[in-house]
Amino acid sequence: MYYHCAYGLTIRSSIPLPEVVAVPETEPDVIIRVGQVNRFPSGPISTGGYYCITPGETFFYWDRVGAFLVRKGQEIIVEPLLEVSEDLIRLPLLGMVFSAVLQQRGMLALHASAIALHGGAVAFLGHKGQGKSTIAATFYARGYTLVGDDLVAVDVNDLGHSMVLPGFPQLKLMPEAVTAALGDDPMQLRQLVSGYEKRARIATAGFSLAPLPLKRIYVLEEGEALAIESLKPQDALLHVLGQSYPARIFGQGLQGQEAASNFTQCAGVATQVPAFRLKRPKSLTLLPATVQLLEEHNK
Secondary structure (H helix, E strand, O other), X not given: OEEEEEOOEEEEEOOOOOOOXXXXXXXXXXXXXXXXXXXXXXXXXXXXXXXXEEOOEEEEEEOOOEEEEEEOOOEEEEXXXXXXXXXXXXXHHHHHHHHHHHHHOXXXXXXXXXXXXOOEEEEEXXXXXXXXXXXXXXXXXXXXXXXXXXXXXXXXXXXXXXXXXXXXXXXXXXXXXXXXXXXXXXXXXXXXXXXXXXXXXXXXXXXXXXXXXEEEEEEEEEOOOOEEEXXXXXXXXXXXXXXXXXXXXXXXXXXXXXXXXXXXXXXXXXXXXXXXXXXXXXXXXXXXXXHHHHHHHOO
């Protein structure tokens, strides 16, 4: 068994999770084990797989990977296909599948990256390819602390505060972004999955282990020039909702209590946390200027 900590949860796993912070053997909040999954899909998801949601359970299936069942935010059962690699299993396991754990435990799971800045967390939201991980990596290269990449967990508590719970110390970057943001040689970094372009960059040396208040949100969009614009709460809500994992994965299939809870959490973040639109040309040469603009905006 392997013991880890992520998103404020202790994890006991029969599958090795080298990306996640290891901890001594302890009583787990979440158990990951290999077993048989007797569920059937009810609809497709955006990544080419299938899902089924029932009270307290979320089922996923991917043709090249296998089946995953998340129960009550406490257990993940994995039924991998024969001869599938552990790298390929971990790709959805530590992303979409674990987002269901967070959702079932009452947390908001965002498709975002986050760094620590002035005692709080700053989150970058945006559609695929907008540079969330690349901007976080550029901050990291300048000595800032990474809080999460790709999956960011927010605890919207009863006191009206939004706290970001640290994920695990890894950045997922395209080869050209590895060079531009970090100055590293992408050929020296592990591919996330064989045949997949993105590289895994471990960031243990500068990773936050403590929850941080969510101070600001930046929605990344392409523009002709670098600029930051304020977003009204209603516009921020649309972006936060659109980049929440439940809405991204299930779309119109998210209904009932799950949909209501996700909307309430997104609305809580959108009304509590200042949100901005960051416009920028899609040029890696502008990364230093982009980070400098963000540093000045947060003084």
